[in-house]
Amino acid sequence: MQMPPPDPSVLSRRQAIIDALNAALPDAVIQDPAETRAYECDALSAYRCAPLAVVLPRSTDEVSRLLRLCHDLRVPVVPRGAGTSLAGGSMPTADAVVIGLSRMTDVLEISAPDRLVRVQAGRTNLSVSGAVEGLGFFYAPDPSSQLACAIGGNIAMNSGGAHCLKYGVTTNNLLGVTLVLMDGSVVELGGPMGEGPGLDLLGVVCGSEGQLGIVTEATLRILPRPAGARPALIGFDKAETAGACVAAIIRAGIIPVAIEFMDSPCIKATEAFAHAGYPDCEALLIVEVEGTPPEIDEQLALIRDIARRFDPVEFRESGSDDESRRIWLGRKSAFGAMGQMGDYICLDGTIPVTALPRVLAGIGELSRQYGLAVANVFHAGDGNMHPLIIYDANAPGDLDRAEDLGADILRLCVEVGGCLTGEHGVGIEKRDLMSVQFDPADLEAQMRVKDAFDPHWLLNAAKVFPLDVSAPRRDRRLNRTADAA
Amino acid sequence: MRPETEGQLADLIRRATAPLSITGGGTRPWPGEGGGTPLDMTALTGVTLYEPESLTLVVRAGTPLETVRQTLAAEGQMLAFEPVGRDGSTIGGVAATNASGPRRVQAGAARDAMIGVRFVDGQGEVIRNGGRVMKNVTGYDLVKLMAGSRGRLGALSEISFRTAPLPPVTATLALPDLDAAAAIPALSDALGGPFDVSGAAWLPGQGALIRLEGLAASVKARAADLGARLAPHGRVRQGDDAAWHLLHENIQDSDADIWRITCRPSEAPAILSHLPEPISLDWGGALIHVRLPAGQIPDLPRFSGHARRIAGAAPALRPAADPLTARLEQDLQARFDPRGIFGGQV
Ligand SMILES: Cc1cc2nc3c(=O)[nH]c(=O)nc-3n(C[C@H](O)[C@H](O)[C@H](O)COP(=O)(O)OP(=O)(O)OC[C@H]3O[C@@H](n4cnc5c(N)ncnc54)[C@H](O)[C@@H]3O)c2cc1C
Numbered sequence: 016m017q018m019p020p021p022d023p024s025v026l027s028r029r030q031a032i033i034d035a036l037n038a039a040l041p042d043a044v045i046q047d048p049a050e051t052r053a054y055e056c057d058a059l060s061a062y063r064c065a066p067l068a069v070v071l072p073r074s075t076d077e078v079s080r081l082l083r084l085c086h087d088l089r090v091p092v093v094p095r096g097a098g099t100s101l102a103g104g105s106m107p108t109a110d111a112v113v114i115g116l117s118r119m120t121d122v123l124e125i126s127a128p129d130r131l132v133r134v135q136a137g138r139t140n141l142s143v144s145g146a147v148e149g150l151g152f153f154y155a156p157d158p159s160s161q162l163a164c165a166i167g168g169n170i171a172m173n174s175g176g177a178h179c180l181k182y183g184v185t186t187n188n189l190l191g192v193t194l195v196l197m198d199g200s201v202v203e204l205g206g207p208m209g210e211g212p213g214l215d216l217l218g219v220v221c222g223s224e225g226q227l228g229i230v231t232e233a234t235l236r237i238l239p240r241p242a243g244a245r246p247a248l249i250g251f252d253k254a255e256t257a258g259a260c261v262a263a264i265i266r267a268g269i270i271p272v273a274i275e276f277m278d279s280p281c282i283k284a285t286e287a288f289a290h291a292g293y294p295d296c297e298a299l300l301i302v303e304v305e306g307t308p309p310e311i312d313e314q315l316a317l318i319r320d321i322a323r324r325f326d327p328v329e330f331r332e333s334g335s336d337d338e339s340r341r342i343w344l345g346r347k348s349a350f351g352a353m354g355q356m357g358d359y360i361c362l363d364g365t366i367p368v369t370a371l372p373r374v375l376a377g378i379g380e381l382s383r384q385y386g387l388a389v390a391n392v393f394h395a396g397d398g399n400m401h402p403l404i405i406y407d408a409n410a411p412g413d414l415d416r417a418e419d420l421g422a423d424i425l426r427l428c429v430e431v432g433g434c435l436t437g438e439h440g441v442g443i444e445k446r447d448l449m450s451v452q453f454d455p456a457d458l459e460a461q462m463r464v465k466d467a468f469d470p471h472w473l474l475n476a477a478k479v480f481p482l483d484v485s486a487p488r489r490d491r492r493l494n495r496t497a498d499a500a
Numbered sequence: 501m502r503p504e505t506e507g508q509l510a511d512l513i514r515r516a517t518a519p520l521s522i523t524g525g526g527t528r529p530w531p532g533e534g535g536g537t538p539l540d541m542t543a544l545t546g547v548t549l550y551e552p553e554s555l556t557l558v559v560r561a562g563t564p565l566e567t568v569r570q571t572l573a574a575e576g577q578m579l580a581f582e583p584v585g586r587d588g589s590t591i592g593g594v595a596a597t598n599a600s601g602p603r604r605v606q607a608g609a610a611r612d613a614m615i616g617v618r619f620v621d622g623q624g625e626v627i628r629n630g631g632r633v634m635k636n637v638t639g640y641d642l643v644k645l646m647a648g649s650r651g652r653l654g655a656l657s658e659i660s661f662r663t664a665p666l667p668p669v670t671a672t673l674a675l676p677d678l679d680a681a682a683a684i685p686a687l688s689d690a691l692g693g694p695f696d697v698s699g700a701a702w703l704p705g706q707g708a709l710i711r712l713e714g715l716a717a718s719v720k721a722r723a724a725d726l727g728a729r730l731a732p733h734g735r736v737r738q739g740d741d742a743a744w745h746l747l748h749e750n751i752q753d754s755d756a757d758i759w760r761i762t763c764r765p766s767e768a769p770a771i772l773s774h775l776p777e778p779i780s781l782d783w784g785g786a787l788i789h790v791r792l793p794a795g796q797i798p799d800l801p802r803f804s805g806h807a808r809r810i811a812g813a814a815p816a817l818r819p820a821a822d823p824l825t826a827r828l829e830q831d832l833q834a835r836f837d838p839r840g841i842f843g844g845q846v
């Protein structure tokens with residue numbers, strides 16, 4: 016993984032910059048290398064770099080002062096929520112100041128009649144639901160990292176979870192943000208229905224990976240908690256049959272809240288690890304539906320009829336909370352289980368559901384070619400795949416081979432009409448593959464948006480766009496820095 | 501000018517030397533909109549891809565909304581955001597205006613169902629964003645930026661939508677005795693419970709209206725629970741399912757002006773107290789349509805949304821964005837359309 020070399024004119028002013036930060040926000044600056052180490056990387060821990068300094072502001076006003084300062088000194092900034100990005104989105108560079116939102120966790124407003132909650136951006140995803148639970152509401156986007164990840168990070172990555180087939184991802188549940196631009200100016204985007212009077216700037220900020228501004232506050236749509244939910248587990252003797260069954264369920268007009276898919280390598284690993292009691296089969300689906308007990312019965316009866324047409328190895332409908340828990344147990348421990356098998360890379364491509372058989376076959380083929388095992392577990396309803404490539408970090412060359420295999424699998428996703436990332440984001444991880452999916456004009460159009468929000472390319476600039484593509488813009492910034500110095 | 505292919509569209513825009521005004525069906529230009537040479541999109545038609553089992557439809561922008569509706573209905577599907585339009589409305593016009601109907605409270609707006617776009621910018625460059633899969637965070641989401649942009653950044657040539665199954669059963673509950681202001685708490689109550697409400701509106705003469713959709717037994721059970729929950733607000737009876745179509749068709753051009761106000765539902769009663777009886781309320785009270793004498797500007801209390809004049813004799817009036825937002829919008833417009841070819845757009 017290549018990163019642009021740090022700006023020497025920033026490094027040479029290191030102490031002056033830290034002094035200025037300290038003067039602006041005493042008590043908020045971390046500069047001791049022993050302490051900045053915690054900010055060297057995010058959950059993509061293979062790549063690390065200590066930042067110039069870390070600052071932990073407490074308010075929008077403090078974020079604004081910090082950004083104006085960094086802007087005027089032409090110092091790059093990396094925003095950070097909880098650091099759970101799997102794409103290296105919050106990994107710093109040596110010339111960057113990390114601005115972390117972890118002290119900004121307040122709930123600012125809860126309105127049941129308006130069905131919204133307003134929070135500071137450092138608040139964790141799960142604790143947003145926690146704050147409105149007592150009123151019978153929840154916040155729908157549920158990334159698996161929801162215990163740790165922050166709403167600001169969710170907005171930057173447009174995160175989604177297992178239930179997004181029904182409830183959508185972050186962008187579908189976001190009504191507004193307070194955004195601090197790189198020059199320190201503060202802008203409110205969105206409105207009561209998520210729409211302002213003009214262009215949908217909120218829509219483009221969501222998913223922009225911390226490159227357009229720092230989100231300090233967010234207004235989120237909350238939903239009434241459904242009366243109940245119940246899963247069914249369906250086992251098949253062929254992966255294609257499982258894929259066809261997913262298509263048939265959706266075709267029949269049923270939109271479950273979740274349809275999860277696991278293939279046999281994943282089932283075997285999970286069984287050895289969590290002993291969930293899954294059937295020994297080639298593929299299985301977990302289908303969950305919601306509502307009152309009669310509603311659930313009605314939906315599951317239809318799903319059972321559909322599944323029967325595909326001759327399942329097993330159809331297990333949960334009859335109790337304990338059975339539901341056991342049906343989900345294996346799925347929820349899948350990633351931990353794979354960790355027992357070796358080191359792994361978790362990919363995140365999306366494909367049209369109809370391309371499932373072709374892609375699964377293609378992945379099998381590539382896995383044999385590269386001599387590395389691949390296991391599949393994913394959100395089948397929306398085609399968001401997470402192939403896990405198992406490798407040995409201690410074997411020389413294995414990581415490179417695993418990365419090459421990963422890139423080939425993502426190319427396959429794009430080839431069948433899908434995309435490089437469904438929920439984890441581009442970050443540094445998939446940056447250089449962007450040209451596989453986008454023509455130069457497509458990338459240029461996206462970079463124009465960054466030009467408008469952050470003309471000097473100071474915010475998280477080495478991410479998302481292939482380095483050679485963004486180089487002219489980043490160089491322009493370096494030249495300006497040279498002028499400033 | 502009436503391009504038949506995306507290539508022709510790009511050529512026309514590249515060669516244009518004066519402002520163009522993009523028109524679909526021309527069913528809903530704002531007063532004052534459309535100053536430039538007409539760029540008629542209605543020949544750029546056709547469904548490019550429809551995969552019901554992936555819930556995906558890709559369609560060229562000039563395709564009539566009605567054609568899209570029929571194509572989907574033949575497979576038991578729909579656009580969940582319930583686009584509203586008159587005879588002749590195009591799917592590109594729907595996307596460019598983010599036109600969304602009653603189901604927005606449950607299923608989101610047009611922008612939420614839009615998963616990919618192709619468009620031609622002011623330099624005649626074809627740009628692609630998003631794609632045909634519903635879960636996609638690859639790069640910036642320009643799809644949302646184009647939704648509702650009314651052609652300010654480019655001419656949409658093709659749009660991908662996430663489709664949804666047509667619900668087999670619909671039930672409408674009505675609280676006929678409630679006036680507009682009194683309807684709001686009832687609608688909030690309905691939307692705040694586990695009933696999966698797919699429409700929450702108010703119409704003069706009909707009162708508060710709440711819609712439930714889905715499988716038969718489920719709708720029946722939810723209607724009973726919801727009826728009980730709403731009883732304290734007043735008499736509840738079966739409502740008219742056709743009201744949901746009326747709701748937006750009611751908004752006709754007239755000599756009077758039509759105002760569209762979006763606000764938080766909790767702010768609606770105070771806003772309503774400054775207005776004559778509205779034409780309708782939708783989205784649980786977050787959308788107010790009201791008719792005012794030509795040229796009159798209502799004196800409203802401070803609220804968190806915005807009010808705009810969308811039809812009538814007087815020119816369109818759009819609320820001034822705050823200076824920063826305005827700067828960002830102008831900056832974006834200048835980068836996507838440096839020659840001001842789409843400058844005629846509002
Ligand atoms: C075990 C595990 C499971 C996961 N499961 C899922 C999943 O199911 N679905 C999913 O979508 N993701 C998942 N992720 C990825 C990750 O949790 C999400 O991307 C999450 O949204 C990141 O939030 P964060 O607060 O940790 O952000 P960080 O990692 O701190 O930052 C992520 C990006 O957002 C930017 N950013 C952070 N805060 C702000 C802000 N306030 N303003 C502007 N930019 C900001 C950063 O610069 C960076 O580019 C998972 C990660 C792990 C480790």
Ligand SMILES: Cc1cc2nc3c(=O)[nH]c(=O)nc-3n(C[C@H](O)[C@H](O)[C@H](O)COP(=O)(O)OP(=O)(O)OC[C@H]3O[C@@H](n4cnc5c(N)ncnc54)[C@H](O)[C@@H]3O)c2cc1C
Pocket residue numbers: 521522523524525526527528529533541561562583584585586588589590591592593594596597598599600650651652654655656657748749750751752845
């Ligand atoms: C009775 C009625 C009620 C309505 N209620 C609502 C409502 O509640 N909410 C709502 O949002 N809308 C509403 N509308 C608006 C209406 O639904 C849409 O504007 C209409 O469907 C647009 O279709 P059209 O093809 O006629 O667009 P036109 O009227 O031709 O154009 C509308 C706008 O879109 C632009 N445009 C059209 N095609 C393209 C393209 N291909 N690329 C870029 N820009 C393009 C035009 O420049 C113009 O700014 C209503 C309309 C009617 C008639």
